[in-house]
Amino acid sequence: MKEIxxxxxxxxxxxxxxALVEAGVAGFTASKVLGRGKLVKDPAVIEARKQELLALNKSKDKQEAELLIDTFLNGVRLFPRRLFNVIAHDEDVPRIVQAIMAVNRTDNQVGDGKIFVLPLSDAIRVRTGETGDSAIW
Structure with a gap:
């Protein structure tokens, strides 16, 4: 068993x-989280993303919007994200990971997310007391 x-x-x-449902995942948990990844060092990527975000911004105060965007891009602020936890059989992991990657890849060159796959020693279904593989499907 693995946790994705x-x-x-x-x-x-x-x-x-x-994508998870279509990949046949029996169940998953999703949580709102805040975090950030590696800082982007390429000034051209940062400036292009800043201009794109400014163009999308509907705020009347452009100076405030620019400050907020700069703090997102320079690493001062955390980004809102969603954390999905999926428990799966070992043989299902590649299919599930591919499904997640396919729908989350963008052309932004930054911030598309991360996927971690961890070994899982056991699972217990509370209702029945089943353990191991039978507890996750």
Whole structure:
């Protein structure tokens, strides 16, 4: 058994849920989290993303919007994300990981998320007391 932990963009939550269901996942948990990944060092990528975010911003105060965007891009602020936890049989992991990757990959060059796969020693279904593989499906 494995635990798959996926950190995805908030805007990709529905697509990720749909992909997990289509991949045959029996169940999963999703939580709202805050975090950040590696800082982007390429000034061209940062400036392009900043201009894109400014164009999307509907705020009347452009100076405030620019400050908020700068603090997101320079690492001062945390990004809202969604954390998915999936328990799966070992043989199902590649299919599930591929499904998550397929719907979360963007052309932004940054911030598409992370997937972690961890070994799981046991699972117990509370209702029946089943353990191991039978407890997750």
């Amino acid at each position: 932990i996926a950190v995805v963009r908030m805007g990709k939550v529905s697509a990720t849920k749909r």
